[in-house]
Amino acid sequence: MAKSRAVYVCQNCGAVASRWQGRCDSCGEWNSLVEESDAGAPAATRRAARGRVFELEGLAGEGRPAPRIATGIDEFDRVTGGGFVPGSVLLLGGEPGIGKSTLLIQACATLARRGARVVYISGEEAVAQVRLRATRLNLTDAPVELAAATQVEDILATCATGARPALIVIDSIQTMHTNMAESAPGTVTQVRASAQALLRHAKTTGSTIVLVGHVTKDGQVAGPRVVEHMVDAVLSFEGDGAHHFRMLRASKNRFGATGEIGVFEMTSLGLAEVANPSALFLAGRDSGAPGAAVVAGMEGQRPLLIEIQALVAPSSLGTPRRAVVGFDQNRLSMILAVLEAHGGLKLGMHDVYLNVAGGFRAHEPAADLAAAAALVSSLTGAVLPPDMCFFGEIGLSGAVRPVIHAGMRLREAGKLGFNHAVVPQSQQISDDGRGSGVTIRPCADVGGLVAAIARISARERTIARG
Template sequence: MAKPVRNYVCQSCGSAFPKWAGKCEACGAWNSIVEEPTSGGDVPKGLSGKRGKGVTFVRLDGDVPQTIRRPTGLAEFDRVTGGGLVRGSAVLIGGDPGIGKSTLMLQVATMLKGARVAYISGEEAIEQVQLRAKRLGVGENRKAGEVSTELAAATSLRDIMASLDRPDCPEIVVIDSIQTLYLDSLDSAPGTVAQVRTCSAELIRLAKSRGFTLLLVGHVTKEGQIAGPRVLEHMVDTVLYFEGERGHHFRILRSVKNRFGPANEIGVFEMSDRGLAEVPNPSALFLAERHGNISGVAVFAGIEGTRPVLVEVQALVSPSPLATPRRAVVGWDSARLAMTLAVLETRCGLGLAGSEVYLNIAGGLRISEPAADLSVALALVSSLSDRPAPSDLIAFGEIGLSGEVRMVAQAETRLKEAAKLGFKRALCPKRLSQAGGKPLKVTGIELVEIGHLQEMIDWLYNEVRSNALAATVSASRAQHAGDKIR
């Protein structure tokens, strides 16, 4: 009998160590390393004398079978997945506790028409799922004789595999959640790295062989990453993150990885008492509570996947009595904010070292593209000088360390979305109209091209001064006309 080998595995990142330690050197987590026994005979020492069966090679330019997709009925969910669920694929959905993952999966499961769906819950009883479905009003519009969603409450992987490994298996299988499943042959608790890795691998293998679509719900850590081994995201075909702030009623479904469609695509939902409602035009919703003539506010024209999204960037610069002023960021990269502040202070001569800076992306959306640099700089300069930016202006562009404003991709798409929502001007990088060798023209919007941040500051100062002068002249003419009437 082979001698058992002890292995120490971090439950946060899945890294293995030869001995126990209080801190994981890979991810920095404390008290996350757990001893997991493995059999020494399970580790292959070599190929020995046996020969493999060999693999079959095909031509690169051969015939490609058509991918079978099944639309779910939720347009925003189909957009993120690339047009629907692919037969035999595995989709992983992660998100914070209480963000609405189970609600989303229940709505998707009940909206699939003509498909047999199995919803397996490891966290709730069947009665709880039925009560949620009744409260959301889902599954009530089924016609007589139409296939309905089947519910089950189970945590044993062996029992679930026995129910699914048959010719008449369901076409869609939802597992809520993967951290609750366990395999009795492993000497570890549910949710550990070994259990999550093994249960996921067995379910994905069965989904590929039987041809059903597998939807796995996963918990996330405090850093926002899916709990368990990182290899889990490599095993599945699609990774979706369900994001949102608890104080906002907006929910963002973001595609991080997709083998059958575009990545970084987003779907926008609104949480209500009847579940998640789709938002077909998120730009209008993010700007619905916008107020004009307020300093420290700018509108950014961004791109999320293939969709243009306009969001409001809010900045507040205030004097600080502290030796180290505070920098608070919500919805943007704090390191990028520090870089923008350093460029404004060094290249433009603005005094920001002794001021507290607060930056917020309104609506709960998180922005990661560098094109937001210019709109953030505009909001910071507007707040520092107490000069409101024009309400009909959008801004986008990347800022370099020397203060130059660089060009960004898909400018025409951003401008068309802004013109559709009534914006008249766009603060954008210089030579944008000649990008790609052809002039860029968008009807109904004027391009204000700048090449350096100092040009933006000068333009904002002159624009505010001319608006104030025009308002003074208009008021004077109105008073003169009133005197004539008297």
Template sequence: MAKPQSRYVCQECGAVSAKWAGRCESCGAWNSLSEEVVEKTPGGLSGAGRSAQRLAFVDLQSRSPAPPRMTCGLGEFDRVTGGGLVPGSAVLVAGDPGIGKSTLLLQVAARLAAGGKDAAPCAYISGEESIDQVRLRAQRMGLGAAPVQLAAATAVRDMVATLDQPKGPAVVVVDSVQTLYIDSLESAPGTVSQVRAAAQELIRLAKKRGFSLLLVGHVTKEGQIAGPKVLEHMVDTVLTFEGDRGHHFRILRASKNRFGPTDEIGVFEMTDGGLEEVANPSALFLAERRGNIAGAAVFAGLEGTRPLLVEIQALVSTSPLATPRRAVVGWDSGRLAMVLAVLEARCGLALAGQEVYLNVAGGLRIGEPAADLAVAAALVSAATGQEVPEETVIFGEIGLSGEIRPVSQVELRLKEAEKLGFSRAWVAPRAKKGAGKGRPQSGGLVIEEIAHLQDLVSRLAPPQADPVGFRSSAP
């Protein structure tokens, strides 16, 4: 019998070392190396042969149809996954504690199991709650009669023995992967070794039996998915569930998807009866907006194929500190520093000694450069005290020289703004013929093109600028 050998695995990054050390050489974490016992397989490498197939189809008759996707009826979830769940796929859903991951997947499983003639048998395996606790949550959400099979287990060996059946469930939800353990490993559940081995065994079984595997993943205090980075490589789709506990809506976003786009988002509203999908997120994010307020601007963004209108709020105040504060919520702080620098260097707006606070209302996080012009409008409005004209939507990218650059999908953004009742748009100059400055669109939306950031400042600056807000002369 081969003698077992020991290796030491870092519980932070997953690096493997032949001997123990107080500090990991890969990530620099202290006291993170844990011992694992590896048993060598006796004999040489041997296995069953596999026949290879061509990449291209030989003829049309040999083409096998793609397996149909399983849609749960939640349009926002089906949109983010690319049109539904693919049989044999593995999906990882990660998010902060209490954000609603378990609630969302329980609703998905209940809808799939009660789908009428297209119903798919579903199993919900919880490693954090008992069966009675899951039932109580399902009854509170009105899903007590859903034909979902419930189980409470954390041992991967028991789960594999239950699921490895010819007529097993079509969808399996495991909540969560950090609670699973394999008894052949000596490390505790949630460690890098256990998470990697447990996920690998369940994904292998999902590919073998053809059921869709939905894994719930925890996140660390830094916002990263807990466990090894290889976990994100092993699964087919990685979904992140975002949101602020101070707001009642949640954002489901795909950061990896082998069967669909990665730039789509799903918007849900948290209610007493669970999560409800939001058909028109723009109206939700602008529901509490108040007009005629300095420091507020409406941005027409784009998430995948969906236009999204949100309000950007800015506040500029005098700072008693030598280094004024720059606080950003929902946007890139480096991008804010660039916009502030361009406003001061190209437009003469003195904000170096002012405290600047920027917030994207509703808890949404914006990542596209098209928000530069709306952020600049909110900042200038807050600094000068002049309100942005009501029913005006703004979008455009700012260059370092102060020029405004066009962005993609302009017509889609304008159509969404017109649908919500906006009558004016400040955008970058467009090369299209017949779309000149001040020319109305087919529905009456007036387009005002802004070529340089100085044009925006002149629109929002009072007739006699405050000497505190502006320098004596602009370059």
């Protein structure tokens, strides 16, 4: 019997230390080392273990697409790549109260109504609480099997009885514990061991398992990063508590495209799918105010039109404010520097506020041109045409660089009634993009953008005088 010894494991990165210290040497996190026991197999047993010989195959061969189990929720199936793959394990993360359990209980109910066996294991709530949520969502008629349990061995033994479950939901992985690890639930060792046991069950039985994960203050899934490498897909459920919109985003997917998003709206009856998110994000916008520009963006394979709002005001502080919501702070600093260096604008004594409307987060560089247009519009007081959209990446030289999927962006803009699109001058436009009915206005650099908005401002002042 191996003698167990005490080790200290970082709860942030999983690094192991032989003694306690206030700061982890690997990730730099303070007060993250927790004492855990290290009871391993004897060295002689490990040396005596021998593996079996297996057959190796070549690259050539018939490839079959993975079978899918569609949930019936189109936005959910879009993100997963067409539905659940039998034997796969998914990790769903999100902030508390964002709607993770609501989304999963709706997916479980839809599958169960189609005749599939679905098991929902709650480690945080009692069965009565889950039933109360199902009653509120009008899902009590769905034959979903519920249980409140935290012991992994008990859960797997229960799921092994009767018909093979098509879907098993574990809410959440941080509450699970297994006898294979001698540490407290929620620690790195327990989360890793529990996830490994559930992953092994999914691969051997063919059941799809969805693990719900907590998130840290930085928005990352809590626990060891090795869990994200173990699972087949990592989904994040995002949203702002002040808005009804929720975005389901895939940051990893072995059976589909990454970067895909599904858009939902929180209603009194749960999460409702949003078939046309562009129209929803642009609803209620004030097209007659300066400092607003619409970007024709892409999220995965889906085009989205969202509004970027900017406010540039004189500052009375020695160091002007730079506040950003839904946009990268570093990219804003770069755009401001390029506008000063190559656009002739003086922004050093102005407070700058930038916001992406609707609680959305603009990640791609194609939003640079729209952000720059909104900043120039706010500074000059020029109101941009309400039927004009922008897309393009801004380089440090001031040049506007081309981006991908221009045709899809233009088609989406044409569907929503936009007549003009400011695009990079070197942008390649496909035939379907040119047939969208949107007039293409090429822009070579930020100097040309500033000059064009200045002409709009001068024309508006002339109209106001006359």
